[in-house]
Amino acid sequence: MKTLIIILLFSASIIQAQTLVLSTGVEKTVANTESQFMMGYQSKKQRSIGTFYQNNVNRFISENNPKQSYWYGVFTALPIAKSEKISVYAMLRAGLMDEQFVVIVPSLETKIKVSKWLAVGVASSYRQGYPAFSFKTQFSLFNQSTL
């Protein structure tokens, strides 16, 4: 966890961040449903970098793997199509599952800007060999354009 904080602070200094973004949501994979928390910085060009944490939602833990699974790591996202209200991003998450397994997940995210501070996003990704889908809400803090 310390490493993640250091990476985050380091990233902030090198990308001259414009906006601190926090997001929370859920991701449905072939195995279970996970809650998702992300924190990162978004540049003027809408490039993002940050950290994330995800864990199983208890109700959906598999009988075959009856333990609380979690993973955390870093993410980066680049816009591949932008407009004032809707943007599409290519995202890559890389992290450590259950403190043991390195996992790398590519995804495609569509984000809809609801207000200056709030956006909602849906994403599809490739997890455990199958498509996974997520929904999240994102809050922009310290948005320079609003200061």
Next chain:
Amino acid sequence: MKTRIVILSLSAIMLFTACEPEADLYRNFHLKEGEHFASPRLVESLQSSRLAFYAKFDESCRYIFEETSFQDCKNKLLGFSDCNNMHHENSARFTWQWFNNQMEIYAYCYVNGERIEKFIGVVELEKENRYEIELTPDAYLFKLNDQESVSITRSATCTKGMYYMLWPYFGGTLPAPHDMHLSIKIIY
């Protein structure tokens, strides 16, 4: 604006709570005559210390080599390489062979480059069987259906890293003598 938020929220609720029939997660693998690798060829990494799956061999998986000395070559079913290791260094897999007119299942590991094989059991063609490899700090535990686990000592490798999955492969030395089909469903 409020309407949009309500629509998005309802869509999200439907997406994550809707009831639907369980998807068929069986993957069908095809071993073509003259080839070693099964298709489709997949890239995945292990994400749990237990790899459990169902597998089913069909009648096409019977084979007889003219050169009988190759009949006991192990064909790979499913497994994984150990932490940041290539699979010929440290890995654990289930293997199969058509031998003595029956389908035999083996545990098949590389431990520090040394190959270790242990007989696990016999399965019937066209029937679904449950396979499981549990990764413990010092051993690979292989389990077929409700049988007792077969243990193979694991080398002390790293504890954090990439464990890539190893998919069906025919051989051994010789490629598939004819087309074969098998199905695998990983249990998540």
